[in-house]
Amino acid sequence: MSTTRAHLPAGLAAFDLTGRVALVTGSTRGLGRTIAEGLAAAGATVVVHGRSAEEGGIVAGEITDATGSAAHHAAFDVTDAAEVEAGIDRIERELGGIDVLVNNAGIQRRARIDEFRDEDWDALVQINLGAVFALSRRVSRGMIARGSGKLIQIGSVQSQFARPSIAAYAATKGAIVMFTRGLCADLGPHGVQANVIAPGYFETALTRALVDDEAFSAWVRGRTPAGRWGDPRDLVGAAVFLASAASDFVNGQTLYVDGGMTAVV
Ligand code: NDP
16 A cells, blocks of 8 residues: 555645745744745745734735735734734635744743843733734634644744743743643644744844843854854744645644754753
């Protein structure tokens, strides 16, 4: 008996995202913006997202110009339940369903634990974890109904390793690894895959203070076998893989894209 599954596209065609609708939260800048452009370059119709409709519109236009794929935009605060509901409703109505959700929107707050403020803890938990839960729950309903879908969470090397002043951030990024395994258990039987991309240190607005700190920047380069900070384009291959049919038997996993940082001491 042949082990070939005739209905699966062969070779590079398995990575083709033509006809898929992908929502990337927090894609007006930083890692999300590059991931959205990468998915569009692979053929997806992407929805650029952030809190500013104006910025979203500009970025969607740039992505269409760069890739030739249709790009739309949606503006809502991921921590506001009513806005999330209305935002996802509109995308589903106008584009006919969300095939790929990348839960990328996230924040960082730094302080030693004895000085860590309640409001910073609350914001981290709401955005980095609560919104991932709410969006995964909402979007998975359509995926279950269609019998297919891809949920991609953006973790971090802090899903596994801590550093001074970021205990709360590390707690949220660690939690989404277990949350994603739970999604795999619930959704795998319905043809839906949920996985985590865990980036190392990348230059974005979120890490500006670290990039500008020469001692820290040198530590990152020294601690990373690749000897450099990540370029957001380093994430595109992992994102296209986990968004496409090429990863249909990959579920509940965490893929570190970190230049080797978590592989070595
Ligand atoms: P940026 O600060 O550059 O971008 C964050 C994005 O999230 C923006 O588009 C922002 O839009 C959006 N966002 C933030 N809060 C909300 C909200 N409440 N509602 C809707 N959108 C929101 O971050 P990065 O690109 O650096 O980080 C992206 C993800 O990658 C995060 O989850 C982060 O934890 C993770 N990560 C980053 C690493 C790095 O080295 N940079 C390393 C490992 C993980 P706006 O504020 O305009 O609404």
